Amino acid sequence: MRPLSAFLSRITRGVRNRAFLAFLVCFLLTDLLAIVIGASRTVHQPIAFNHSKHVESGAACTDCHTGAQTQANATLPTLATCLGCHETQLSQNPEEAKVRAIAASGQELRWTQLTRVPAHVYFSHRRHVQIAQLDCAECHGPVAKSTAPPVAAFRPATMDNCLACHARRSVKTDCNDCHR
Numbered sequence: 376m377r378p379l380s381a382f383l384s385r386i387t388r389g390v391r392n393r394a395f396l397a398f399l400v401c402f403l404l405t406d407l408l409a410i411v412i413g414a415s416r417t418v419h420q421p422i423a424f425n426h427s428k429h430v431e432s433g434a435a436c437t438d439c440h441t442g443a444q445t446q447a448n449a450t451l452p453t454l455a456t457c458l459g460c461h462e463t464q465l466s467q468n469p470e471e472a473k474v475r476a477i478a479a480s481g482q483e484l485r486w487t488q489l490t491r492v493p494a495h496v497y498f499s500h501r502r503h504v505q506i507a508q509l510d511c512a513e514c515h516g517p518v519a520k521s522t523a524p525p526v527a528a529f530r531p532a533t534m535d536n537c538l539a540c541h542a543r544r545s546v547k548t549d550c551n552d553c554h555r
C-alpha cells in the first residue's frame with residue numbers, strides 16, 4: 376500500500392521542498408513506466424491454441440484442465456493430453472502439426488500461466504467449482520470464446536475480486552481463510 380494520504384497532505388501544505396518534489400516526479404515516472412512495460416509485454420505460448428474451436432467440437436474444460444473439479448489447481452494441459460486427439464492429423468493448420476513436431480523432439484509444452492495468486496494466498500478450484508458450483512466464466516470471463524491465447528487474464532485474481540464475490544454470496548472473509 377502506498378502512503379497516499381501522507382502524500383496528499385504534504386502536497387496540500389504546499390511543496391516547499393525541492394528534494395521532495397524530485398522524489399514525487401520520479402515516483403510518478405516509475406509508475407508510468409511500469410504501466411507502459413506491462414501493456415507491451417508479450418506472452419509466448421508454444422502453440423496458438425484456439426479455445427473456441429475445441430469447445431465447439433465438444434471438448435469439456437476438464438478434458439484439458441483435469442484438476443478443475445477435484446483439486447486446488449485446475450492445471451494446464453500436457454502434451455500427452457493433446458496427443459490423445461492429435462496423434463494423427465485433424466486439420467490443415469500448421470499450428471496443429473506443431474503438436475506432433477514437439478512430441479517428436481521429446482520436449483514438453485510449457486504454457487505461461489496468466490491468472491495466478493501469490494504464494495501467501497490459498498485458492499482451491501475444487502472448493503469453488505465442485506462445492507460452490509460456480510461456472511468457470513464467473514472468474515475467467517469469456518475464455519471459452521477465445522480464438523487465440525490471451526495475453527492477459529480476462530479477470531485478474533485480485534483481492535478486490537475475491538472479496539466482491541464473497542460479499543455478494545455471504546461467504547466469510549477472515550484474513551486467514553485466504554492468507555495461510
Ligand code: HEC
Pocket residue numbers: 422423424425428429432434438439452453456457458459460461465466468470471474
Ligand atoms: C478432445 C480432442 C482434442 C484434444 C484433447 C485436443 N484437440 Fe486440438 N483439435 C481437436 C479437433 C477435433 C480439432 C479440429 C477442429 C476444427 O478444425 O474444427 C482440433 C484442432 C486443433 C488445432 C487447429 C486449430 C485451427 O484453428 O484450425 C490446433 C492448433 C490444436 N487443435 C491444438 C491442440 C493442442 C495444443 C492441444 C492440447 C493442449 C489440443 N489441440 C488438444 C481435438 C482436440
Ligand code: HEC
Pocket residue numbers: 420424425426429430434435436437438439440451452486487488489490491511512515518519523524525528
Ligand atoms: C483441448 C484443450 C483445452 C480445452 C478443452 C479447454 N482449454 Fe483452457 N487452456 C488450454 C490451453 C492449451 C491453455 C493455455 C493457452 C491459452 O491460454 O490459450 C488454456 C488456458 C486456459 C485458461 C487461462 C489460464 C491462465 O493462465 O490464466 C483458462 C482460464 C482456461 N483455459 C479455461 C478453460 C475453460 C473454462 C474451458 C471450457 C469452456 C477450457 N479452458 C477448455 C487448453 C484447453
Ligand code: HEC
Pocket residue numbers: 436437440443444448449450451488489490491492493498500503504509510511512513514515532
Ligand atoms: C472462484 C473463481 C474461479 C472459478 C470458478 C474457476 N477458477 Fe480457474 N482460477 C482461479 C484463480 C484465482 C486462479 C489462479 C490460481 C493460482 O494461482 O493458484 C485460477 C487458475 C486457473 C488456471 C491456471 C492453471 C492452474 O492450475 O491454476 C486454469 C487453467 C483455470 N483456472 C481453469 C478453470 C476452469 C476450467 C474452471 C471451471 C471448471 C475454473 N478455472 C473455475 C479462479 C477461478
Ligand code: HEC
Pocket residue numbers: 492496497498499502503506507509513514532533534536537538540541544546547552553
Ligand atoms: C464468483 C464468486 C467467488 C470468487 C470470485 C471467489 N470466491 Fe472464494 N468462495 C466463493 C463461495 C461461494 C465459497 C463458499 C464455498 C463453500 O460452500 O464452501 C467460497 C469459499 C472460499 C474459501 C473457503 C472459505 C472458508 O470457509 O474457509 C476460500 C479460502 C476462498 N473462497 C478463497 C478465495 C480466493 C483467494 C479468491 C480470489 C482469488 C476467491 N475465493 C474468489 C465464491 C467466490
Ligand code: HEC
Pocket residue numbers: 376492493496532533534535537538541547548549550551552553554
Ligand atoms: C477471499 C480471499 C481473501 C481474503 C478474505 C483476504 N485477502 Fe488479502 N489478498 C487476497 C489475494 C488474492 C491477494 C493477492 C492479489 C492482490 O494483491 O490483489 C491478497 C493480497 C493481500 C495483501 C498484499 C497486497 C499487496 O499489495 O501485495 C495484503 C497486505 C492483504 N491481502 C491483506 C489482507 C487482510 C489484512 C485481510 C483481512 C482483513 C485479507 N487480506 C483478506 C485474497 C484475500
